[in-house]
Amino acid sequence: xxxxxxxxxxxxxxxxxxxxxxxxxxxxxxxxxxxxxxxxxxxxxxxxxxxxxxxxxxxxxxxxxxxxxxxxxxxxxxxxxxxxxxxxxxxxxxxxxxxxxxxxxxxxxxxxxxxxxxxxxxxxxxxxxxxxxxxxxxxxxxxxxxxxxxxxxxxxxxxxxxxxxxxxxxxxxxxxxxxxxxxxxxxxxxxxxxxxx
Amino acid sequence: xxxxxxxxxxxxxxxxxxxxxxxxxxxxxxxxxxxxxxxxxxxxxxxxxxxxxxxxxxxxxxxxxxxxxxxxxxxxxxxxxxxxxxxxxxxxxxxxxxxxxxxxxxxxxxxxxxxxxxxxxxxxxxxxxxxxxxxxxxxxxxxxxxxxxxxxxxxxxxxxxxxxxxxxxxxxxxxxxxxxxxxxxxxxxxxxxxxxx
DNA sequence: ATTTTAACGCAACATTCGTCGCCTTAAAGG
DNA sequence: CCTTTAAGGCGACGAATGTTGCGTTAAAAT
Numbered sequence: 001x002x003x004x005x006x007x008x009x010x011x012x013x014x015x016x017x018x019x020x021x022x023x024x025x026x027x028x029x030x031x032x033x034x035x036x037x038x039x040x041x042x043x044x045x046x047x048x049x050x051x052x053x054x055x056x057x058x059x060x061x062x063x064x065x066x067x068x069x070x071x072x073x074x075x076x077x078x079x080x081x082x083x084x085x086x087x088x089x090x091x092x093x094x095x096x097x098x099x100x101x102x103x104x105x106x107x108x109x110x111x112x113x114x115x116x117x118x119x120x121x122x123x124x125x126x127x128x129x130x131x132x133x134x135x136x137x138x139x140x141x142x143x144x145x146x147x148x149x150x151x152x153x154x155x156x157x158x159x160x161x162x163x164x165x166x167x168x169x170x171x172x173x174x175x176x177x178x179x180x181x182x183x184x185x186x187x188x189x190x191x192x193x194x195x196x197x
Numbered sequence: 198x199x200x201x202x203x204x205x206x207x208x209x210x211x212x213x214x215x216x217x218x219x220x221x222x223x224x225x226x227x228x229x230x231x232x233x234x235x236x237x238x239x240x241x242x243x244x245x246x247x248x249x250x251x252x253x254x255x256x257x258x259x260x261x262x263x264x265x266x267x268x269x270x271x272x273x274x275x276x277x278x279x280x281x282x283x284x285x286x287x288x289x290x291x292x293x294x295x296x297x298x299x300x301x302x303x304x305x306x307x308x309x310x311x312x313x314x315x316x317x318x319x320x321x322x323x324x325x326x327x328x329x330x331x332x333x334x335x336x337x338x339x340x341x342x343x344x345x346x347x348x349x350x351x352x353x354x355x356x357x358x359x360x361x362x363x364x365x366x367x368x369x370x371x372x373x374x375x376x377x378x379x380x381x382x383x384x385x386x387x388x389x390x391x392x393x394x
Numbered sequence: 395a396t397t398t399t400a401a402c403g404c405a406a407c408a409t410t411c412g413t414c415g416c417c418t419t420a421a422a423g424g
Numbered sequence: 425c426c427t428t429t430a431a432g433g434c435g436a437c438g439a440a441t442g443t444t445g446c447g448t449t450a451a452a453a454t
Contacts, residue, residue, distance in 0.1 A: 005400050005451045013402080031309070036441080045403050050442065052401085104308075107364065111305035112228070121366050152357075156380050159360035160352050167304065167359060168352075169318050183353050183384040190383040192376075202421045202430050210432075232411080242433050247412065249431085 016042040017049060018066060021059050022102075029100030030108040035059075057113020060106060064119040074131045080138035081185040084157040087131065088177030091158055095165045096172050107166065128154055138188070148193040156193070157184035213239040214246060215263060218256050219299075226297030227305040232256075254310020257303060261316040271328045277335035278382040281354040284328065285374030288355050292362045293369050304363065325351055335385070345390040353390070354381035 020041040024033050033056055039046045053059045075086035094103045110117040128151050135150035160180040164170045187193065217238040221230050230253055236246045250256045272283035291300045307314040325348050332347035357377040361367045384390065 003400080003452065008451060009449080010401065010451080034441085046441095047404080047443085048402055055442090108308035110364075111301075111308055117366060120364075124365055152376065152380075155357050155360055155365075156353070156377070159356035160349075162360055162364060163352055163356035167307075167317075168321055169314060179349065179389075180353070183349075183381075183389045186387040186389045187380040187384040190387060192380045192383045200422060200430080205421055206419080207421080207431065243411095244413085244434080245432055252412090 013042070013044055013048065014052075017044060017053075017059070018063050021063050022067075025102055025105045026100065030105040032100070033059075033105070033109075055113065057109060057116040060109045060113070061115040061119035064106070064116075064123055068123065068126065072127070072130065074134050076137070079141075080134070080143045080188065081181055083134045083138070084154075084181035084184055085178045087134070087154075088158060088161055088181050091161045092165070092172075092174075092177045095161065104166065135188075135193075143185075144188055144194070145191040146194045148188055149195050150193075153184060153188050153193045156187060157181050210239070210241055210245065211249075214241060214250075214256070215260050218260050219264075222299055222302045223297065227302040229297075230256075230302070230306075252310065254306060254313040257306050257310070258312040258316035261303070261313075261320055265320065265323065269324070269327065271331050273334070276338075277331070277340045277385065278378055280331045280335070281351075281378035281381055282375045284331070284351075285355060285358055285378050288358045289362070289369075289371075289374045292358065301363065332385075332390075340382075341385055341391070342388040343391045345385055346392050347390075350381060350385050350390045353384060354378050 017038060020038045021033065024037055024041060028037075035049050035053075035056060036046055038056075038059065039049045042049075049059075053062065075083055077083050077086055095101065106116065106120055110120045131154050132150040135144075135148045135153050138144050139147050157180055160183075161176060164176060165172060214235060217235045218230065221234055221238060225234075232246050232250075232253060233243055235253075235256065236243045239246075246256075250259065272280055274280050274283055292298065303313065303317055307317045328351050329347040332341070332345045332350055335341050336344050354377055357380075358373060361373060362369060
């Protein structure tokens with residue numbers, strides 16, 4: 001029978017390594033996140049990291065799955081447009097942090113590692129699930145003609161931010177969060193995202 | 198006086214290398230696109246590629262700038278929603294090609310290389326500029342309350358595709374192009390993208 | 395306390411990546 | 425045709441990356 005050893009030294013190594021990953025991401029971005037740098041910073045030997053995590057993608061996946069913030073909940077401002085604007089503001093700040101920011105690094109990693117990609121998908125799906133309440137509250141207030149596909153609504157609101165800031169690398173425009181939120185809210189009000197029945 | 202040598206051998210090397218880049222991208226994706234692989238396929242020595250292009254990012258930038266399709270123009274279907282749907286259909290097919298597709302590889306490269314990123318931005322900005330006519334035609338037909346910010350409108354229409362397929366890695370949904378186009382058209386009809394005056 | 399062995403540390407190794415010096419080839423100019 | 429010299433070919437190198445075998449440490453079970 002195979003018995004794992006999770007306590008004591010192993011646990012200590014794991015937390016040290018994962019902490020180093022987060023710190024390096026913020027300091028040097030995805031390009032500065034090498035297995036060697038992580039190992040050295042964690043005070044652990046290279047081979048240990050290679051054997052337990054294999055590569056940077058698996059490291060990031062572990063960080064993401066571990067550090068899922070279970071307390072996060074979407075803002076509640078009293079109107080759909082303001083809820084979406086507040087959400088977009090969070091996205092905007094996460095993506096704009098000037099130099100190397102964590103979100104961009106994670107997305108870059110997702111293009112190189114299947115593990116990181118699925119971990120990031122899980123994280124986002126979790127967020128979208130929690131944001132479903134934004135749509136139902138709007139429907140309850142009578143802002144929508146009926147129940148709506150919350151996921152489609154939220155993607156419509158947030159996607160332009162990722163597109164402009166990440167893909168198009170446009171100059172950052174502080175009014176973008178509100179403009180994108182307004183467009184999505186308008187479409188929702190027109191019943192575009194309404195679910196049948 | 199410094200005289201460049203662009204004819205004969207140099208030109209032949211350049212076309213062979215750039216062709217190899219495109220072929221390798223389709224066959225092996227961004228991860229299969231190494232300088233060594235490009236050189237071998239092109240029948241050229243490694244150092245030649247390193248000296249002329251420096252790295253994979255510069256290679257891709259050259260490919261993008263060279264292969265800009267100057268004949269492309271947006272579809273003209275007779276209605277804003279159908280124009281946007283047709284555009285989204287093109288994006289959808291470019292992003293969905295099953296295995297390693299060219300667009301995904303280019304975007305992955307953009308996260309690693311400043312040169313590739315700016316070349317890709319140029320390409321997209323050119324496309325958005327050509328698509329401006331979609332918005333003006335819609336305004337002329339009376340589908341919009343007035344002249345609109347064509348770029349914001351087009352980003353609103355296409356961004357959800359990139360978001361779902363590239364970032365969220367959701368299961369591909371053939372109705373997505375039309376649904377996203379419908380949402381953007383609805384928002385535009387409500388005057389969300391209208392420019393002042 | 396003792397035994398077992400998973401997990402770690404260490405050093406050596408192979409591979410890949412990018413650079414450099416030197417020689418050869420052939421484009422451009424007369 | 426001849427000269428000049430960019431541009432390409434070749435081999436060697438150093439650095440970074442990833443792997444393997446083996447000895448050591450300490451977690452877990454008795």
